[in-house]
Amino acid sequence: MSRERIISNMQRGISPPLSPEVQQQLTQALEAFSLSQLERMNSAGVRFWPHPHSVPPEFRGIVEVDALSSPAAYLPPIRVIRFHLDSLTVNHLRHELAHAWDDVRNDPARDLRPLDSLPESQRRAAVGRLARQRSPFASQALRGRGRLSLRQMMERYRARLPRRELTFANPSTREGHELRGPYEFYAEGYSVFHGTCVMCQARLLRYASELYDYLEEESRTYHLATPNRTVLQSYPIR
Numbered sequence: 173m174s175r176e177r178i179i180s181n182m183q184r185g186i187s188p189p190l191s192p193e194v195q196q197q198l199t200q201a202l203e204a205f206s207l208s209q210l211e212r213m214n215s216a217g218v219r220f221w222p223h224p225h226s227v228p229p230e231f232r233g234i235v236e237v238d239a240l241s242s243p244a245a246y247l248p249p250i251r252v253i254r255f256h257l258d259s260l261t262v263n264h265l266r267h268e269l270a271h272a273w274d275d276v277r278n279d280p281a282r283d284l285r286p287l288d289s290l291p292e293s294q295r296r297a298a299v300g301r302l303a304r305q306r307s308p309f310a311s312q313a314l315r316g317r318g319r320l321s322l323r324q325m326m327e328r329y330r331a332r333l334p335r336r337e338l339t340f341a342n343p344s345t346r347e348g349h350e351l352r353g354p355y356e357f358y359a360e361g362y363s364v365f366h367g368t369c370v371m372c373q374a375r376l377l378r379y380a381s382e383l384y385d386y387l388e389e390e391s392r393t394y395h396l397a398t399p400n401r402t403v404l405q406s407y408p409i410r
């Protein structure tokens with residue numbers, strides 16, 4: 173399936189359609205993922221939902237949600253990225269997509285299917301099963317080079333960071349978000365690594381070098397663009 177088809181499929185059920193500006197934001201955020209990653213997310217049913225108070229109709233009565241308190245959030249049991257239309261940024265979207273990727277890469281390909289395509293009883297059972305998963309994200313169990321877990325990488329970063337203001341997180345990210353657990357550490361790292369804030373990338377390399385190595389390796393696996401290490405190493409960190 174083409175990238176364009178996948179992007180439009182991820183907007184199924186949205187009415188009225190998203191404005192060209194928001195569609196452009198989605199397209200830009202999805203540039204951080206290869207076609208094979210997008211295909212995997214698409215076969216798992218990952219989709220966008222621009223309503224902070226609700227979920228797509230297929231999941232009503234199956235999951236209860238609170239109003240969104242952040243610009244965007246990924247909901248693992250239904251694989252939906254909900255967002256506020258008025259405070260959305262590409263960085264937020266990329267971060268939530270990284271959560272979606274981190275979730276679906278964890279499941280064997282044969283288990284992946286769009287939950288909203290299942291008959292209701294099966295959909296209910298599948299959502300219930302996913303909601304009971306204690307560690308839905310691959311980053312909760314993965315180990316990188318040197319066999320460090322993402323949590324250990326995060327603790328090294330916490331110890332290394334001279335001041336909180338030198339966080340590698342994107343400026344629009346809520347303070348301390350990347351330290352809330354290995355999956356937040358991974359998602360924000362992914363968003364920064366594939367984003368446009370060079371200062372953030374330089375800090376990621378300096379203070380969270382193990383995560384940087386991990387993301388660089390992952391990026392090569394999927395043939396994605398990779399920041400220039402030499403440029404980042406000499407970048408003046410403030």
Ligand SMILES: [Zn+2]
Nearest residue numbers: 267271356359
């Ligand atoms: Zn997050």
